[in-house]
Amino acid sequence: MTGNFNIVFSGVGGQGILLASEITADAVISSGLDVKKSEVHGMAQRGGSVVAHLRFGKKVYSPLIEAGTADIQVAFEMLESLRYLALLKPGGTVIVNTQKIPPLSVSTGILDYPADVPAELRDRGFDVYPVDALEVARAVGEVRTVNIVLMGAMSRFLPVTEKVFLDTIRKRVKPKFVDVNLEAFRKGREMSAAPVA
Amino acid sequence: MAEKTMTETILLSGNEAIARGAWEAGVRVASGYPGTPSTEILENLSSYEGVYTEWAPNEKVSLEVVLGASFAGARAMATMKHVGLNVAADPLFTAAYTGVRGGLVIIEADDPTMHSSQNEQDNRNYAYAAKVPMLEPSDANEAKAFTRLAFGLSEEMDIPVILRTTTRLSHVKGMVETEAPEESPVERGIVKSPEKLVMLPANARKRRVDLKKRLAKLVEFSESFENNRIEWGDRKRGFITSGVPYLYVKEAFPEASALKLGMIHPLPEKLIREFAAGVDEIIVVEELDPFIELRVKAMGIPCRGKDLIPEIGELNTEIVRSAVTGVPTGKGASPLEIPLRPPNMCAGCPHRGLFYVLNKLKVFVAGDIGCYTLGFLPPLSAMDTCVCMGASIGTAFGMEKALGKDALGKVVAVLGDSTFIHSGITGLIDVVYNKGFTTVIILDNRITGMTGHQPNPATGKTIRDEDTVEIDLKALCKAIGVKHVKKVNPHDIPATMKVLKREINRPEPSVVIAQFPCVLIPEERARKKALYQVITEKCTGCRSCLKLGCPAIEWVKLTDAERQRLGLKEKQKGYSHIDPMVCNGCAQCIKVCKFGAIEEMERAP
Secondary structure, eight states: OOOOEEEEEEEETTSSHHHHHHHHHHHHHTTTOEEEEEOOOGGGGTTSEEEEEEEEESOOOOSSOOTTOEEEEEESSHHHHHHTGGGEEEEEEEEEEOOOOOOHHHHTTSSOOOSOHHHHHHHTTOEEEEEOHHHHHHHHTOGGGHHHHHHHHHHTTSSSOHHHHHHHHHHHSOGGGHHHHHHHHHHHHHHTSSOOO | OGGGGSOOEEEEEHHHHHHHHHHHTTOOEEEEOOOTTTTHHHHHHTTSTTOEEEEOSSHHHHHHHHHHHHHTTOOEEEEEEHHHHHHTHHHHHHHHHHOOSSOEEEEEEEOTTOSSOSOOOOTHHHHHHHTOOEEOOSSHHHHHHHHHHHHHHHHHHTSOEEEEEEHHHHTEEEEEEOOOOOOOSSOOSOOOOHHHHOOSHHHHHHHHHHHHHHHHHHHHHHHHOTTEEEEOOEEEEEEEEEHHHHHHHHHHOTTEEEEEESEEESOOHHHHHHHHHHOSEEEEEOSSSOHHHHHHHHTTOOOBOTTTSOSSSOOOHHHHHHHHHSOOOOOSOOOOOOOOOOOOOOTTOHHHHHHHHHHHHTOEEEOOSSGGGGGGSTTTOOOOBOOSTTHHHHHHHHHHHHHGGGGTTTEEEEEEHHHIIIIIHHHHHHHHHTTOOOEEEEEEOSSBTTTTOBOOTTTTBOTTOOBOOOOOHHHHHHHHTOSEEEEEOTTOHHHHHHHHHHHHTOSSOEEEEEEOOOTTSHHHHHSOOOOEEEOTTTOOOOOTGGGGOOTTEEEEEOOHHHHHHHTOOTTOOEEEEEOTTTOOOOOHHHHHOTTOOEEEOOOOO
């Protein structure tokens, strides 16, 4: 409607969602665009479901993405990819970390974790990119880069060059962690080269 | 900080922008109490040089401190969440009478939808009730600009200025144009003016009349304030709006005319009439109460408002669009039925052990505000009331007075260290003074947890992480007159059980300090801890450990083949498993397993 580009970041408190959305926002700003990013702090952060909205374009008014208008969702946890589907536009892109973090109702055996989440997303007509971000992060030697891996996978779909992202990471990350984060980003970016059928 | 003096456009949250605006305005003293969504304002401001910042024990103290700073001629600011202004309301109402010397700005953050609050009161009503001006920015850039100009306005009009923010401003980042800092023209020093500052009746009556004059001047200001502005568009429909809802209106109806109010008290009546004369129909779009709508109607101007726009919860573009057009947008995918993910105490949280014990004791738990309010959720299910900061002690004591001896051993009060200091101490004094037998449990996790780990008077650190006097909670309770004060480690479930059983049945006041540091504070994160694992062969599937509700413990359903392979009994449906990635080594689960199935794990090299 306003020609804005909308990204939903979803996941569980403590997964590094705020930092990933922050770096993405910085990368977008260096392309000279207007940005708004909405977060929730406080009680929700204690292991609860967390969502951040990032919007950019020539001029952004609302801090919140209107239902049915998100271009991309980056889900840091599989179950959480299903929670905010109403925000996505039809046929929108979903980068989904295949990591499962069971909510208490599941871990205590009361409810079941949904089966085959990527298939469920595909059935609903979304363009789905499952990423085992934890495994990729382990492979690059730093499990705390899960968020950067997912950012890498997402970056391919943004009107921002890879170089801008890499430069932003260099600026935002502590010097001794720069290389491992750059590697995590590149590996992540490879993961979304083609949708998994 | 040289980089902060440059004029540039940077990405800041509303809260960071308010801190920047205050610094640019030359604020010298700032005090607040942490509360979502306001907390980051003061945290951020404390990183600027040349500003004294502090966490006060509560919002009332914070406002009194900055009022004093203003009397001494300094620009001063208090920050708090919406319910914090209830606590600070006492000095607020009279500060409107005394007025100020240095610019005095109160930042208060409303939380429509109650993302992290116990109510969604609309604090615009305070501006009217306390007779003080209120500004309401829409985005981070305005938050910076309005905060900056609020100090000068306060000095010019001799009155405290409230700036209202909401969650979707405080926690939204946007582009902000920074400017160089300025200095207040007011000279700092001691200036005696008792007729203005001593609010005994004779003086207060004069100041009340003066306040009326100051408000009349503020109406004039509001009429010509550049941030109360008409954006003419299609004249068929005009929106009157302010704050974040303005953004939703612009997004949903970019072509419509809009009157954007940057100052919502006092309102610019002439400007509103001019706008009304220029459009066919007026719709007031505001979050929560019909604050603007009622006043527009009182001017005799017909308008629509809460007959269309919800009065409960925060708005968004979709809500505004469909409320005004009458057509549901229905653009998004239909929701799925999936397991909810409410927040939970962290793995290794010391509060868990305490609530596990309270659940077993089956007592009525008068609770309070903090991370530990999550003790309400199953499976711990051990909180029965939560009203406001510090209320636990008074409500537990009141139940006792209503029930008499029948309450002995059946009611306890539970609150955190910071909450106890905020407003629990006075409740405890009431218990002692009026001969109660309440047991008060102070969850002392050495930090203010829920709002993101702020130091408090019991931690021995200031907002800038400098060492300071650490309040001795035990000595404090003793000084109040509580004879029985015991410390326990809540991770040690059997010991905690023993102490609590004894104290809650004691016919005298008692305090139990359940002390262990929050698992998220840096020292605890850095501490090497043993991890634990379930020996599957020993697990009987009794589910006792699951009653802790620890996010690290997971129930694994058994298939027939697995059951045979593990040599487990036929009726066993599953076993517990501990995720080593999540476990924080608190060892509470060992204490609740009767079968010795949980053991320390050998640390991976």
